[in-house]
Amino acid sequence: MSREYETVIGLEVHVELATKTKIFCGCSTAFGGAPNTHTCPVCTGMPGSLPVLNKQVVEYAMAVGLATNCTINQNCKFDRKNYFYPDNPQNYQISQLYEPICRNGGIEIETADGTKKTIGIHEIHMEEDAGKLVHDDWDDVSIVDFNRSGVPLIEIVSEPDMRSADEVIAYLEKLRLIIQYLGASDCKLNEGSMRADVNLSVREAGASEFGTRTEMKNLNSFRAIARAIEGEKNRQIDLIESGEKVVQETRRWDDAKESSHAMRSKEDAQDYRYFPEPDLVPIHISDEWLAEVKNRQPELRTEKLARYESEYEIPRYDAEIITSSKRLADIFEQTVAICGKPKKVSNWLMVETMRLLKEREMEPENIVFSPEHLAALVELADAGTINSTVAKEVFEHMFADDTDPKQYVEEHGLKTVNDEGALRTTVEQVIRDNPQSVDDYHNGKEKAIGFLVGQTMKAMKGKANPGMVNQILKELL
Numbered sequence: 151m152s153r154e155y156e157t158v159i160g161l162e163v164h165v166e167l168a169t170k171t172k173i174f175c176g177c178s179t180a181f182g183g184a185p186n187t188h189t190c191p192v193c194t195g196m197p198g199s200l201p202v203l204n205k206q207v208v209e210y211a212m213a214v215g216l217a218t219n220c221t222i223n224q225n226c227k228f229d230r231k232n233y234f235y236p237d238n239p240q241n242y243q244i245s246q247l248y249e250p251i252c253r254n255g256g257i258e259i260e261t262a263d264g265t266k267k268t269i270g271i272h273e274i275h276m277e278e279d280a281g282k283l284v285h286d287d288w289d290d291v292s293i294v295d296f297n298r299s300g301v302p303l304i305e306i307v308s309e310p311d312m313r314s315a316d317e318v319i320a321y322l323e324k325l326r327l328i329i330q331y332l333g334a335s336d337c338k339l340n341e342g343s344m345r346a347d348v349n350l351s352v353r354e355a356g357a358s359e360f361g362t363r364t365e366m367k368n369l370n371s372f373r374a375i376a377r378a379i380e381g382e383k384n385r386q387i388d389l390i391e392s393g394e395k396v397v398q399e400t401r402r403w404d405d406a407k408e409s410s411h412a413m414r415s416k417e418d419a420q421d422y423r424y425f426p427e428p429d430l431v432p433i434h435i436s437d438e439w440l441a442e443v444k445n446r447q448p449e450l451r452t453e454k455l456a457r458y459e460s461e462y463e464i465p466r467y468d469a470e471i472i473t474s475s476k477r478l479a480d481i482f483e484q485t486v487a488i489c490g491k492p493k494k495v496s497n498w499l500m501v502e503t504m505r506l507l508k509e510r511e512m513e514p515e516n517i518v519f520s521p522e523h524l525a526a527l528v529e530l531a532d533a534g535t536i537n538s539t540v541a542k543e544v545f546e547h548m549f550a551d552d553t554d555p556k557q558y559v560e561e562h563g564l565k566t567v568n569d570e571g572a573l574r575t576t577v578e579q580v581i582r583d584n585p586q587s588v589d590d591y592h593n594g595k596e597k598a599i600g601f602l603v604g605q606t607m608k609a610m611k612g613k614a615n616p617g618m619v620n621q622i623l624k625e626l627l
Contacts, residue, residue: 153391154355155390156354156356157314157350158310158312158350158360158361159313159318159349159350160309161306161347162349163347164304166301167334168336172278173276175201185295186297187297192300201429201430208276212251217450218255218271220255220274226433227248227430228276228427228430232422246277247275252273252274256268259321262316269312269321271307275304279301279302279303282297315380318376319376322372327476331451336515340371347366347369348369348375348378350366350383351364352390352396361386365400365401366402366403368403382410401413454469463493471500475515476515481499489525494531495524498545502545518549535559539607580602587602588627
């Protein structure tokens with residue numbers, strides 16, 4: 151009889167903070183600069199250079215801690231984590247081991263099947279990022295780019311409370327939304343501003359002891375994380391079933407091959423020879439400072455959802471989709487503030503915006519159109535200045551490059567023709583040109599009128615008022 155196994159998962163999530171400058175120097179944190187251009191003696195580890203802490207990093211860490219129900223450690227300090235790696239210029243990393251800034255939090259998740267569960271957060275600590283090794287297969291060398299060295303990170307360490315890939319993805323999505331709503335990071339997995347290492351072990355169902363865990367790195371999408379969890383779970387079960395032991399090690403996931411391979415044996419804290427960072431004083435967070443950060447906390451998704459339903463009277467489903475992205479929620483609120491038509495704005499976001507995002511494989515964060523232009527389009531369509539077909543055409547241009555809808559309609563002569571005389575003349579001509587459809591309509595085929603409306607709209611280059619066309623056709627027929 152085959153044995154039942156349970157997967158036990160904990161995550162270490164690294165998040166690059168949205169500060170303009172690095173954690174201990176004034177270099178830019180902007181993504182994508184030419185290699186080694188965002189550097190100085192501090193972030194390249196030059197002898198004699200001294201770190202100076204960026205206050206904004208502490209405030210972002212506090213904000214994330216408060217939003218994830220952590221206790222803020224008002225007396226925390228930095229430690230030195232010693233290890234040699236080519237992308238680590240000082241041969242140590244400034245991090246927090248003994249006194250991290252946040253402890254003992256947790257967030258509630260809801261999986262696809264509606265199950266709710268609280269995932270504990272062991273701690274959140276601040277640290278600096280390392281540089282980046284770029285492997286050049288042509289010359290068979292690795293070259294180092296220190297632009298990322300010293301970029302501020304928080305590491306969010308969960309308790310081993312997750313039991314499936316579904317729970318892991320629900321936890322990561324909730325965490326990402328909280329951090330994006332706080333403005334603490336854009337959390338773009340593809341750019342590495344949010345990275346998750348997965349600690350995973352398996353044990354027989356019902357056992358109280360944890361199995362031997364492995365840590366998987368190099369996971370830069372939710373899909374890759376889900377596949378890696380499935381792959382590693384099966385690898386460990388196969389080892390146990392064949393009488394072999396799982397080795398505690400760090401493994402690298404190869405998403406193209408859908409398999410992992412060992413990188414190094416897993417170090418324990420003593421291997422890093424941690425000691426208090428001698429170049430930085432301890433941080434004291436006063437009650438006043440903590441209260442100030444608390445008062446600045448924005449409305450998070452849960453509160454937004456409830457408010458959208460009551461204040462804007464839009465359906466729960468609409469509210470859930472719109473609040474699933476900070477960018478969408480901002481556009482919605484700002485557009486409604488201008489035009490005062492929440493349901494109409496919601497429809498444009500729910501239908502056309504979502505369609506184009508899907509077609510173009512874009513994230514809502516990359517939307518370029520402004521709330522002012524969306525509000526103008528809603529007004530044009532609502533006033534009957536343009537019909538729905540033209541409105542969709544204008545929206546496509548607006549979505550692509552934030553075109554001003556009023557200007558576009560004027561320049562392309564797209565205003566709806568409401569001139570009854572001109573419409574009547576066109577409808578009369580359409581009736582003369584399509585005697586068969588006229589006969590069909592008189593013989594009870596209601597659909598025939600749809601064809602005649604279509605022919606009229608075609609003759610008017612799509613600019614006729616469909617309601618007036620219908621009215622005139624019925625009258626003349």
